[in-house]
Amino acid sequence: MNFNSIKTTFRKVDHHSGTGVLRTPNAQISARWGLYSLYYDKKLVLNYYRKNSKMEVGIVGKPNVGKSTFFKALTLADAEVANYPFTTINANIGVGYVRVPCACAKFNVNCSPKNSLCVSKNRYVPVKVIDVAGLVPGAHEGRGLGNKFLDDLRQADALIHIIDISGRTDEKGEPCSGHDPGEDIKFLENEIDLWFFSIVKRNWNKIYTKVRHGKHSVLKELSENLSGLGINEHHITYAIRETELTEEPDWSDEDLKNFAINLRKISKPIIIAANKIDLDNEKNFRRLKENYSIIPVCSEAELALKKADDAGVIEYLPGDNNFKILKEVSDKQKHALEFMKNILVKFGSTGVQDCLNLAVFDVLKMIVVYPVEDEHKLMDGKGNVLPDAFLMPEGSTAIDLAYKVHTDIGDKFIGAIDCKTHMKIGRDHELNNGDVVSILARR
Numbered sequence: 303m304n305f306n307s308i309k310t311t312f313r314k315v316d317h318h319s320g321t322g323v324l325r326t327p328n329a330q331i332s333a334r335w336g337l338y339s340l341y342y343d344k345k346l347v348l349n350y351y352r353k354n355s356k357m358e359v360g361i362v363g364k365p366n367v368g369k370s371t372f373f374k375a376l377t378l379a380d381a382e383v384a385n386y387p388f389t390t391i392n393a394n395i396g397v398g399y400v401r402v403p404c405a406c407a408k409f410n411v412n413c414s415p416k417n418s419l420c421v422s423k424n425r426y427v428p429v430k431v432i433d434v435a436g437l438v439p440g441a442h443e444g445r446g447l448g449n450k451f452l453d454d455l456r457q458a459d460a461l462i463h464i465i466d467i468s469g470r471t472d473e474k475g476e477p478c479s480g481h482d483p484g485e486d487i488k489f490l491e492n493e494i495d496l497w498f499f500s501i502v503k504r505n506w507n508k509i510y511t512k513v514r515h516g517k518h519s520v521l522k523e524l525s526e527n528l529s530g531l532g533i534n535e536h537h538i539t540y541a542i543r544e545t546e547l548t549e550e551p552d553w554s555d556e557d558l559k560n561f562a563i564n565l566r567k568i569s570k571p572i573i574i575a576a577n578k579i580d581l582d583n584e585k586n587f588r589r590l591k592e593n594y595s596i597i598p599v600c601s602e603a604e605l606a607l608k609k610a611d612d613a614g615v616i617e618y619l620p621g622d623n624n625f626k627i628l629k630e631v632s633d634k635q636k637h638a639l640e641f642m643k644n645i646l647v648k649f650g651s652t653g654v655q656d657c658l659n660l661a662v663f664d665v666l667k668m669i670v671v672y673p674v675e676d677e678h679k680l681m682d683g684k685g686n687v688l689p690d691a692f693l694m695p696e697g698s699t700a701i702d703l704a705y706k707v708h709t710d711i712g713d714k715f716i717g718a719i720d721c722k723t724h725m726k727i728g729r730d731h732e733l734n735n736g737d738v739v740s741i742l743a744r745r
């Protein structure tokens with residue numbers, strides 16, 4: 303990969319003079335996660351993750367807004383990027399990384415990660431990311447690549463909605479000027495809601511008949527019917543409650559629609575990434591920020607910074623607000639780097655890392671835990687220090703960690719040690735973010 307290949311887009315940018323940092327603090331954003339946070343129920347979520355330990359984040363949006371650029375910047379996987387709609391037809395699947403301070407800093411050791419990465423005492427923990435075809439109005443009825451797009455999203459636990467905040471892409475993904483990106487936020491939610499509604503409605507007669515004959519409960523029937531959408535009993539219970547329905551299956555069409563909307567909000571929470579912030583004149587961002595929790599993002603800059611880091615031109619850590627130039631650079635490169643520095647100074651980061659961290663930690667409420675064998679040296683059996691960092695839902699216990707390491711370790715669990723305090727902890731002890739734990743198991 304060559305830094306010279308950085309797109310000339312960067313040099314066309316009009317550097318506006320606004321100085322205010324537009325980033326919304328994370329705490330403020332996470333306080334506004336509406337339904338999902340409101341209905342976050344530790345017990346139910348844990349039960350679900352005990353059965354399904356996978357996690358997936360979907361990248362969605364209309365065509366040509368920068369979904370594949372965002373995906374490439376996150377994963378450095380190959381994905382085609384071009385300035386026309388429907389560049390992506392088959393979904394791209396890759397691995398992105400959430401960033402947390404590594405436990406090696408707290409314990410003052412040099413780590414040797416195996417399932418994750420550690421760079422300058424930051425641990426990057428892998429997360430499955432999927433980049434799908436662009437969505438156009440009517441997708442739930444199969445328009446554009448509608449059904450395909452929606453099918454690819456079935457297993458996603460959270461969605462990152464990429465919008466073109468500069469308003470230079472119309473609803474079909476064609477280049478234009480003056481499009482209101484606020485419309486895209488409404489349209490995408492609406493399409494996914496309608497997709498959910500069509501699935502619920504299609505199955506409803508069958509469900510109604512079974513429940514009426516007293517065979518099963520609404521909850522059980524719905525969760526069987528919707529499990530292919532990554533929906534579990536937890537999501538359904540809260541969607542029923544939020545819609546103020548009962549388990550009596552006398553739901554009208556209107557009830558079904560409201561239920562589908564709440565179910566979507568609870569089971570596929572959406573983070574909005576205001577991409578192409580470099581082309582926005584701040585007007586759109588400032589306006590939409592009043593009503594939505596949106597993150598300013600420049601995927602192009604993140605991708606270019608990662609490529610430059612790969613090529614040894616700069617030292618850059620994804621999520622940082624700065625980088626160090628390591629080599630002599632040409633005038634062209636210098637110009638591009640100055641552009642990127644301006645983005646970092648103005649917005650605090652390129653926003654790409656923030657979106658994934660927000661999805662995994664603030665919305666899906668995960669914590670990072672490090673299992674080790676030796677409580678003093680923090681090693682596994684092969685001498686690797688802090689080898690694994692696992693993402694687990696908040697509220698996970700010592701026994702959950704044991705099972706995550708290996709079913710056998712879970713079955714033979716007799717206790718665990720908190721490596722910070724060296725105190726013994728029991729099976730139901732709740733783990734905290736950043737804990738390093740040694741599991742004791744029968745031989």
Ligand SMILES: Nc1nc2c(ncn2[C@@H]2O[C@H](COP(=O)(O)OP(=O)(O)OP(=O)(O)O)[C@@H](O)[C@H]2O)c(=O)[nH]1
Pocket residue numbers: 309311363364365366367368369370371372382383384385386387388389390391435436475577578579580581599600601602603
């Ligand atoms: N200025 C600027 N351009 C960007 C940014 N991100 C992406 N682009 C450009 O936007 C165009 C579309 O990018 P893609 O990543 O292919 O968009 P997509 O949403 O995957 O498109 P489809 O697969 O067709 O739906 C390309 O020309 C990118 O170079 C950004 O942050 N800033």
Ligand SMILES: [Mg+2]
Pocket residue numbers: 369370371382383389390434
């Ligand atoms: Mg694409």
